[in-house]
Amino acid sequence: MTEKSMVKADFVTSVVLMVMGIAILIMSIQMPTMADRNQSVYSAPGVVPGFIGAMISILSFAMLVRALKNKALVEFRAGAIPKGSLSTESTKRILITIVLCLLYAFLLGKIWFGIPTFAFIFVFILVFEYDHKKPISAQARKLLVAALIAVLTTAIVMLVFQKLFLVNLP
């Protein structure tokens, strides 16, 4: 991240964190004190989260002040997101990875573990290896290897974890 976009990111996160810190503080104050149960006020469940909420607010306030000193608002005039940063190769790769993983995790528990696992590994390898410019026939080997890795991994994971480590699978 460049220094300029870091200043902007710091500005946004400090505001978000400050709101969060204050919300934690307010919720902690609203928690019962347990005094009605003849307990010490100091044992109230809100004491420690209140302290943490206050600390988060203070620290993020310090960050907000610093971001403003570093002219965070001026930087925003040039646009919130630097031009072209969304279409770079690495951003694409990050998004593809997250989306594939989310899809896989979403499917778990809905269908038998083996199917999404196989599909996830197979698709993941292909998405990153498949070359659109070449004909499919030239890339048959890639397809085969991906399928093989997917089948083997699924089988080994199921065998090892269920039989050897005795853990449940989703």
Place this chain on the structure above:
Amino acid sequence: MFQGLELFGGALLSFLNFKSLFNVIWATELGIIIGMLPGLTATMGVALLTTLTYTMQANDAILILICMYIGSIYGGSRSAILLNIPGTPASASTTLDGFPLAKMGQAGKAIGIATTGSFLGSVIAMVAMAIFTPMIGNVALSFQSFEFVWFAIFGIIICGNLTAPKDPLKGWIAGFLGLFVAMIGMEGIHAYIRFSFGSHNLSGGISLLPAMVGAFGFAEIISVMRHTKVEVINTKIERILPKLKEITKYWKTIIRSGIIGTIIGAVPGVGEDIAAWVSYDMAKRRAKPEEREKFGKGSIEGLIASETGNNACVPGAIIPVLTLAIPGSAPAAVLLGAMLIHGVRPGPLITIESPSFIYEVIAMVFYATIAMFILGLTMVRPMVKILQVPRQKLMPIVFVLCVVGAFALQSRLFDVGIMMFFGVMGFILREMDYPMAPLVLGIILGDMLDKNLRRALILSDGNIAPFFTRPICLVLFIVTMLVVLSRSKWIKSMLGKVFKKKAAA
């Protein structure tokens, strides 16, 4: 003293059976592989294995985890030397001299020296652990809630300070966010449910392990997949076993790095990466001028310093785990979580409740260290093949393991969700330079802070004076303040002005 030796001997013998030794070998080798692969860190390795071994007996499982920990911290040096990419953050300083050596065609020598350095670092720290753990344990028995409150705060502050050298503010924020995560769910004194927003799953709290697997596994997968492929350098690997003279020549550096590593390991949450950097830096400053010239261009001394430092950190990080239940590093945090899962309760009382456990852990470190040394010097060439597996083939498999690992502990999909959440959040936070170590330390220390702060306030009836008048509290308070103030620009400029005036006068 002699009782300690006796307990240690007994512990050594108790692991001298086929099953334990078999576990030592596979776990250490797996550790080396995980450490070696960029994107798979020691923390993630220990976290994944914790979830997968939780049906085992406590001693077997903890033995496996310690082997994984030691193996993976060492394994990172392999890719640092061959790829110029640290396999784990702990080996970042190893790349500086390891890779130039490999480029000069001395990859084998570099691997041999790194292995020996790691071994010696681990041995020095193990001895320190055997001497100091019972001692600290005895002192810790006199600690009360007041001291533990300060330990929690001090831990967060110093960890945030050291793991975010550019911007300690972000380190501290990460630490307090971690503490907040620990507040979610049912609290320990009145069983009141906090911050669950009516969710049944959240009322049970956020488990450490799925969060760790997310923050150190999934987040790492995302950042690895961002880049396209890397090339493995094609080098002949000749002699691996180093000559005795090459090692003995640097005995001072080895002992110094061993001690630095142990001490940094024992500081809460500050782990192997910092240990390696500090010991590398010290070695560079203390080196003879002609040797100093070579640092960064393939210095054997530099390589030894960083590898001895990072492996010495491992036993060092376990000392506070056993005596105070405060982890000395991120993987040690998982180890602490694993001990709790297996019903071992580390902390001051352990010296009374189960004194033999301390020596069992030392024996585990002993076996893991030996295994790391032997496995490190053998099977080097086939291991290099593993480095050549392309990341897009490896990462989906790792993600499947993350999912299985997050699910395994309690068999609930909610934990897979937690893993995903911490993975994406961890990635975003890391992009913005927030370190993960204080966050994790916060999650572990949250419960300690929660119970002890309230207990202390009840004991003193709301009087906060004891927090500043008890001797150890006073020391911790002063050190914490010094850490914070030393990083504040405002204070720095004020002091600067004062001193200038004095100098002028």
